[in-house]
Amino acid sequence: MDAPLHPPVAFRRTRSLGRLWQANRVPIVLLSPSLLFYVVFVLMPLGRAFQLSLTDWDGIAANLNYVRAENYSHIWTDSRFLTSLWRNVIWWVMHVVLGVGGGLLLAILISEVGRGRFVFRTVAFFPHVLSLAVVGVIWGQLYHPSIGLINTTLERAGLSGMARVWLGDPSLALYSVGIASGWQAYGFYMVIFLAGIQSIDPQLYEAARVDGASAWRRIWDITIPSLHNTMTVVLTLAFISAMKGFGTVWAMTQGGPGYASELVAVYVWRTAFQTGAIGRAAAAGLSLALIVIAFSFIFNRWRDKVGQYT
């Protein structure tokens, strides 16, 4: 009989490499291609990025000049970086409310539909199929200050006082782009929630109906708790997606006016390519990655803990 694929840890430590190979050659061989890709395309670039973050490389010079942690100390005292990080938090909240909230709401509504569910699902998913550049163009036209649908509709409805320069007003630009981003994202979360809802035992709903539970009670007491694991995945994905936010912002405002809608990813891009401070951009990018990893780890541990008691 073959050795177990996952031998006890204590036992594994005492084995020689040769015996380890003998015992695990099948999984090692099967895993090695993906491991190789992971090393070459994930770990090595990360290592290089870390190396560059310790230099003042401008993207052109032939030699690397090491500046220790200077780039890290610079960005963590740079009000522009810290402000862009704060904007990412706002962006994330908007992403959760509009993208995740919208996706959940639609998933629940569509799951209640008898006939034509496929049509509703497809239509609702459609925005997510669009590239971010197209989303930027669509919403850029909607937000156009004089001929955009939003302002012209407000004017026709007698609400011209509410018309705004949505992308040009520094106090509105980030939120305006965030709405477009949420619109683009909700379809993706909706599909995940729909899959989660479909895995809930229908007998739970039948029992609740027999007991006279209202639709709201069924959603609140059956659907939402049953989506605990799905919600964990979705919120983690939403956080990662929001922290990486770049495309919609770049397509619609390029981080402006000034720096008013600059997220960290835009800061990184501008720092790297517009100012040639590759080292500093690498430090900012890695800092963001560490924040995302740390949050995802802590959040998932917390959700696991909460899940045990629910």
Place this chain on the structure above:
Amino acid sequence: MVSRRKFVAGTLATPLLASVAPSVSSAAQGDQETLRVAGIDYDYTPTVVEVFQENNPDNPMDFAPGTLSFEDGQIQAALQSGEGPDVVNVNSGPGRVGELAKGGLILRLDSFYERTGAYELYIPSVIEQIQNQPPEGEVSEVVEGLDVFQFYYHIDAFEENGLEPPETWEEFLEVCQTLQDAGVQPILLGARDNFQGGWLFGNIVQSSAGRDLMTQVIYSDGDFTHPDILRGAEMLKHLVDENYINGLEAAALEGEQAQAAFAQGQGGMTVQQQSFPINLANDGVDTSNIGSFVMPSRMEGEPSVPTAGLAHSWVINASTENLEAAEAWLEWVISDEYLRLAYENGGGLVPARIVPDGITLPPSVQDAADKVESGAGYNPSVYLPGRGTQAWYAAMQNLITGQASPEEAVAGVQEALEEARAAN
């Protein structure tokens, strides 16, 4: 060291390699004899490429059209990869070509200029500029042409309101006020993508601070918070405060959107480059109603001049194995025939070289060329180093959207300039 550069370059080069895929693939097949040229696809490019190939049947050539921008790292990555094109057309300027030369990514062309007599072919101020940028004294580029930025206006809007092109700042303000009173938005601006905002701000700073001070700022240790430059920032703010420029709308619109609105007859004035009327004419717009004037100078005794900048330049990849053919292409670029073909086929750049007899420039190009004959101010968007350019654009956007005072705006640029100088 080579592996590091190639690794980073390889990562960054992906978009570029995708855009020049046909060329790269043919080169990858080991055809070292093929000259690989990459650059902007001007209206006249197909013609000059075709004629070059006819004249050089022994020099097979691939031309890969595409924008090779310094600001998004494409050109650096292409040159660092060791597999980039032999000759590349790039954005000019000390913050771009100068940096590539300093990094040893492009070849020096001093001997090419001496051998071909190109020093005598080009306008002295152009030679002076490309020699003044780092590494100082060396020449590493062949300039394709210049862009000249000035005000364009609707002649009928001026005539209907009894206006003439202004010759002083006070007259300029009067023009704005009169147009506004007549219900015409005085200045149309689309600054979301920065370019047009940079052109306008550049003209205002030139008007207020003049060329000498900006030369100090760009090439030496001049202070961007100098009172004359600060006055330029105050002038821009004044135009916004008086609603001669709708600052928030300008920040929401791309330059092309403002350009389209002007073409449709909206607004009184806009700042554009000399190719603007040519592009409008190509789109079927009647350009006989469009006039031009230079922003009046506020410097006593100084003439009013537009801002201008080297637009694009040809450089030779330092890793080329096809130097002879690459130089043959550059010899073609500096030839009279190339210039003639360019202007016969829609060329819209102001010539960087002395125009020989028998070549007729398009009217708007001739107009711009005439106006820079007595000198031109800098377009800071091109001449400031990368860190300075970003701060310059931010200053412009912050001024038009009220996010920064003039003092804060110029201080931000000065801070970035000091950082760039320290990095050098």
